[in-house]
Amino acid sequence: MIHIENLTKSFTTTTKKGFKKKTTTVNAVDNISFDCKPGRIFSLLGPNGAGKTTTLRMIAGIINPTSGTVIVDQANLSEGNDEIKKRIGFLTGSTGLYERLNPDETIDFFGKIYHIPEAELNERKEYLFEKLGINDFRKKRVGQMSTGMKQKVSIARTLIHDPEVLIFDEPTSGLDVITADSIIDLIRESKENNKTVIFSSHIMSEVDLLCDDLAIINKGAIIYNDTFDNFKDEMKAENLTQEFINRVKEA
Secondary structure, X not given: OEEEEEEEEEEEEEEEEOOEEXXXXXXXXXXXXXXXXXXXXXXXXXXXXXXXXXXHHHHOOOOOOOEEEEEEOOEEHHHOOHHHHOOEEEEEOOOOOOOOOOHHHHHHHHHHHOOOOHHHHHHHHHHHHXXXXXXXXXXXXXXXXXXXXXXXXXXXXXXXXXXXXXXXXOOOOOOOHHHHHHHHHHHHHHHHOOOEEEEEOOOHHHHHHHOOEEEEEEOOEEEEEEEHHHHHHHOOOOOHHHHHHHHHHHO
């Protein structure tokens, strides 16, 4: 369960003109609230720069909010709860991996960080490598791998500790259809295993396939928050993409 209440993230910039300095504060995320429930997939949509990634990074505990509350599985992340962070898996299209390591070494490294017993780590690793098709390049260095290969390893890294909460930020961006389909399959499987899943995507066909609950964020504010079924029932446009565009423009 994820509970977000009055969440705000402000960034301050200082510009200098001559001898004068001007300080400007911008709310990248502005007093937003929503809930993500176990066994359901929550989609957070919005145009570029709307505040999606900032929101997801706060939920993952990567950055701290300026104000507001992030509750994950009844624990307040704002209080620096490191134990609850271990029960979160966060995947983004720009996840960094160590280029000198191969997939085997990479997943073993993260497994040890999470203190996963060796037998359990090996079992989880073999399952994910088979599921994602990593066995064909498991001994290849990350620095020599394609974007799709790296993303598959990133997914295995995200899931290796079997987290209760999964956060996917544009997980299929720039990937081929086959690789993207394997990610979609794992997201669906996570829902079936009663995980709490939140994901962001610009690909409306993915939203249509996966989404149970939907929030749209624009300029840091939530402009829609309801079930996906209700969103489709309220649609005035002919397709999801146009309906999304219209909602953002109206806001």
